[in-house]
Amino acid sequence: MSRQPYVRPLSKTTWYMRNGRYKRYMLREVTCILVAIYCFISIVGLAALADSPERWAEFLAEFTGPGWVVFHALSLVFYLFFMTFDWFKLAPKAMPLQLGDQKLPDQFIVIGHYVAWIVVTLAIFWLTGVI
């Protein structure tokens, strides 16, 4: 009897289409492109702010068009679902806490992240005069 193991081919470009779990992972990873674009926009905005009030006004005017509004809305959805919610859910895996003999339930760590998120958001709103 001879051994001739058969290796099933796996597409290097479309492997993630095999199931919903992989597709969700890819959506999470693709969010980094939006983050990169957002970082670039922020740098351009900072440069405009540093330059002059007129440049800053131009910069703001540019981002009120419908295309950019759609981009911002899309980014927000991706950030929330695939960065914030997903990463907060995964946080207890990377940072488990044990008190005495017992592991702290995952929900405590997740809720801690949400509380910190809300506190930081409110602090930014307060510092920037929104509230």
Next chain:
Amino acid sequence: MELEVMRYDPEKDDAPWFQSYSVPCEEDWAILDAINYVKENIDTTLSYRWSCHMMVCGSCGMMVNGEPSLTCKTFIRSLPDKVRIEPLENFPIERDLVVVLDDVMQKLHKVQPYIIRKDDPPENEEYQQSRGALAKFKQYTMCINCMCCYSACPQYGLSNDFIGPAALALAHRYNLDSRDQGKSQRLDILADHDGVWDCSFVGACSEVCPKDVDPAAAIQQMKIDGAMEFWKQKLGFPGGKS
């Protein structure tokens, strides 16, 4: 129930193909019972692995409708009338539902999954370990090497160089053991290119594990350990290597 089973005979077939079997199932059967029925009553040529039928031996891992599953734990009543059974993905097929596991066996060995001591072990007495110290790693001892996690891991599917979930979880199990002193010795292997950093945290390994082990968590924790060790050494902290 109709079972569509992947068949491959290395002496006759160029590629795998599917064969259908109609199986009169009882309501309390697991998929493994249906496969055993085929073997005993319909087709004796079907090859597959199994042993204990009680989620201990880890031999009956297969793809059930595309999901890596322990077939003794996957019940007929939770599935549609037509079920597709394939050998575990990401492994070469030896014959029918039997896969080649040589690669992961080497990887399990490579991570040094045993207690390493620098000091002498206690003389004429057992190692002392508190309940809390045991709780830190106990879930990782539940792994039965069914390899469902490797089958679910796209990173391992794309590159077999990756050490992979079960072996890394096993390494973490010993790193967390209060009796062990081999963490830095293992770190050289685990923090290498094919170690923890090859994991992109898809998390599928933990989702499919039939024993509720969490290899994805182990790998992320080892990434933190590896990064801490790196900076300790860079900044010259004492005890940079534990």
